[in-house]
Amino acid sequence: MTRLVAILALLLTTLAARAQTVEFRMQERDGWVGSPMVMEVDVQNAADANAPEVAATPDFDVRVDPSPRRMEWRQSINGRNTSRSSLIWRIEFTPKREGKFPLPEVVLRSGSRTWRNPPQEVSVTSSTSNDTLRLEVTTDPPNPWVGQSVKLSLRILVRPFTSAQHGVTLDESQMWRLHDDAGCSWGILQPRIRELAQSNRRPAGTEQVIDGKSWIVYEIETPFTPDRAGPVSLGELRVAWRYPTSLTVGRDFFGSPELSLSGVRPVTATLAERSIVARALPENGRPASFRGAVGQFELRVAAKPTQVAMGDPITLSISIIDRSRGGEELKTLQPPPVDADALGDAFRVPSDPLAGTVDGAMKTFTQTIRPTTTTVTQIPPIEFSWFDPAKGEYETARSQPIDIRVSPSERLTSDRIESVATTPAASRQTASLTEVDGGLVANIAPTAALLRDGRLTLGAGTMLVFGVPPILAAIALLVRRRQDRMQGDAGLVRALRADRAAREALQQAADLPALCAALCEFIAARTSRASGTVTRAQAVDLAGQSGADDALCTTLDQLLASGERAAFAPARGGDASTARVQAVALLQALVRLDWKRRAVDVLEDAA
Amino acid sequence: MSVRALLLSIAFALAATGLARADDAADLAAAQGAYDRGAELQRADPAASRTQFEAAVKGFQSLIDRGLVNGPLLYNVGNAQMQLGQTGAAIGSYLRAQRLMPGDGRLQANLAHARTQVKDRFDRGSGLLLEDVAGWWHLLTQPSRWWLGFAAWLAAWSLVIVRLLTPWQPIARVFPPATAWALGLVGAVILATVIVDVAAPIWRPVGVTVSDGVVVRKGNGDGFEPAFAEPLSQGVEFRVLEERPGWIQIRLPDGKSGWIRSLQASTA
Secondary structure, eight states: OHHHHHHHHHHHHHHHHHHOEEEEEESOSEEETTSOEEEEEEEETOSOOOOOEEOOOSSEEEEEOSSOEEEEEEEEETTEEEEEEEEEEEEEEEESSOEEEEOOOEEEEETTEEEEOOOOEEEEEOSBOTTTEEEEEEEESSSOBTTOOEEEEEEEEEOOOEETTTTEEOOHHHHHTTBOGGGOEEGGGHHHHHHHHHTTOOOOEEEEEETTEEEEEEEEEEEEOOOSSEEOOOOOEEEEEEEEEEEEEEEOTTSOEEEEEEEEEEEEEEOOSOOOEEBOOOSTTOOTTEEEEESOEEEEEEEEOSEEETTOOEEEEEEEEEOSSSOOOGGGOOOOOOSHHHHOTTEEOOOSOOOOEEETTEEEEEEEEEEOOTTOOEEOOOEEEEEETTTTEEEEEEOOOEEOEEEOOOOOOHHHHHHHHTSOHHHHSOOOOOOOOOSOOOOOOOOGGGGSOOOOOOOHHHHHHHHHHHHHHHHHHHHHHHHHHHHTOHHHHHHHTHHHHHHHHHHHOOSHHHHHHHHHHHHHHHTTOOTTOOOHHHHHHHHHHTTOOHHHHHHHHHHHHHHHHHHHOGGGSOOHHHHHHHHHHHHHHHHTSOOOOOHHHHHHHHO | OOHHHHHHHHHHHHHHHHHHHHHHHHHHHHHHHHHHHHHHHTTTOHHHHHHHHHHHHHHHHHHHHTTOOOHHHHHHHHHHHHHTTOHHHHHHHHHHHHHHSTTOHHHHHHHHHHHHTOSOOOOOOSSOOHHHHHTTGGGSOHHHHHHHHHHHHHHHHHHHHHHHHSOHHHHHHHSOHHHHHHHHHHHHHHHHHHHHHHHHHHHSOEEEEOSSSBOOBSSSSTTSOBSSSSOBOTTOEEEEEEEETTEEEEEOTTSOEEEEEGGGEEEO
């Protein structure tokens, strides 16, 4: 007995060992640089196995998924149980260069056994392709001056994908959806892209023919001001696209056909060269009042009040209006010099830097100056200089001198100070009412609204009203399904219309053979047989199979036999009108039978 | 029944309805007139003013008893009760009005004023209440939300039906499936707010004490010990936990509970 158990155990162990297999599955043989290719190592019927070991390779970055997928499969047929288990490891090979080279060796060890993947060569293509995706950057004007505010445009050129199989060309909105946001780097345009994304917008695309080829051109614009001379750094500009390779036709929720991608390949384009060069501002002719403004400007200066006592403040408002096309970045615009050098010793000027306020295309700086002498009669001109990029030279604007009258300062008495301090605020300010909390608010006026029952009840009627639209939709769905089914199944249409067709044929039949032919045609239609192929014997047989009792079968057989006789000997046909009544009665009985469409009949029809 | 008899019955019914409406309008005008007179006499003759306010309450209440339950009428009842110093009853009327016209500024103001007159005040427990959540949807009246939700619901299903029954290309371009889903979702959410409003009095009834010196007991009978040493004043709001003949079990805003007589409370 012990020996028998030992033999059985040995046999079972051997069987188990024999059942253990390893499969190395590669999903694709063609890959792209930077895009991982996946291999699955499927260890079947293994209780446990070590993670696959991959030989070092200079051609790929290799990553083995640390947690394998485990699958169990059980089957029971006629009381016989079979089971199978799988342990699946996932390995990603990311090609580093293009070309054809072998995959590295993958070794899997389980117990004392070792498996190696079969030698396999893969073909890797570069994902950077100027034929599919290109980047261009332009500025308007092309070579800006340092400090000049210009419009910078990034043009993304993508070839529209055309599926010859389906006769479809993806439009610009569909193509934009295929851009790989994670693989893109927008450099200096990042804020503009973020702004577009936050407002659920995207760059507009237009179809253009360039060098005889059709391209979709997406244009993204942003204001830009170069801050140093020489080639302009735009940050890392890289655009990645999931470019389609094939399309498939599927169906949406409503059963309507829709196209979906069945294959894509990654494509990237980068802008390496610095094609935009900023020009340095000339040193010659640079005015002393120049503070870095580039563009075209207008200067306005106002002072208030113009009649003051010595030492009292005069508010000087200096407005600089940007007249240049595109607009200067006013936030960084520096004020003109308003200091003791510019205004002279007659005014005391604070040394604090001026912070202007921007309102549209105007920036206003406010400075408080105090006359230090009564002899001063004018605020001297304020000077503002800028570099005009259109002319390529410096310009200077000077305001008109502002006349002022400065009186000697008054010495205030204590009575006057008191009278100023006690002036009622209400006499100087607008009235402000204080709301009183609490108290009742008035009644609602007696209108028809007060004579209605305002309660909303959710009863069966309401439920019915809300239930009708979904029910109608369900009916519409059934109608749609039935239409779809009937469009694709001529046999079904024929079977459904067989009753009406047979009645019409019986009414139009001139003799007994025609009546019998109409009945046989009805049976042929209901059993999906070809028209005119049902014989008398088959008709009776099919009626019997469909539940006709013996009496009905006999009546049918007799009528069809009469029809056959009348076909060969018209004189023996008997009275057609009596036979029509009998045929109509027979048809009514036949319509009530449960006719089955048998698969074999459908196949015969098809043949 | 002959056709003539049927027509006569319908004519009588219509005439009766018309007469009843005329009576209702007259009673409403009389009640409002009494309220206005009461307000006019409030300083000159407080006793006469009180009589007028009582007549106003009676007049408004008779309309409500006839089935004309609406927010403005309950609000007016509450105002008249406030003028009579019946703070608890007034809060009860305002709470019932709030069910029908939530978000009305006048109602909120008078309810807030009435609550300031209540002697016993309780701290509201922490946590989010339905009123906090429902605030945003009370910006629209219940009927407006009802019709808006129904319109969205109908539009969503109409789109689905049209898409199912017509060729897909042009319809799909103008109305993608997401339109139907979005409309259906909007309609369902709006209708859910109406259902919550209508169902709230059933699954979350509230009430208010309408007299002073309400003793909260540990059970539904005078034989039970008082649950608290202090009786409640009128105007104390509570949630109704259970109702038994003549008694209701209440939970106060601070979480404490007990039983009070039904006659000493008004529920909404």
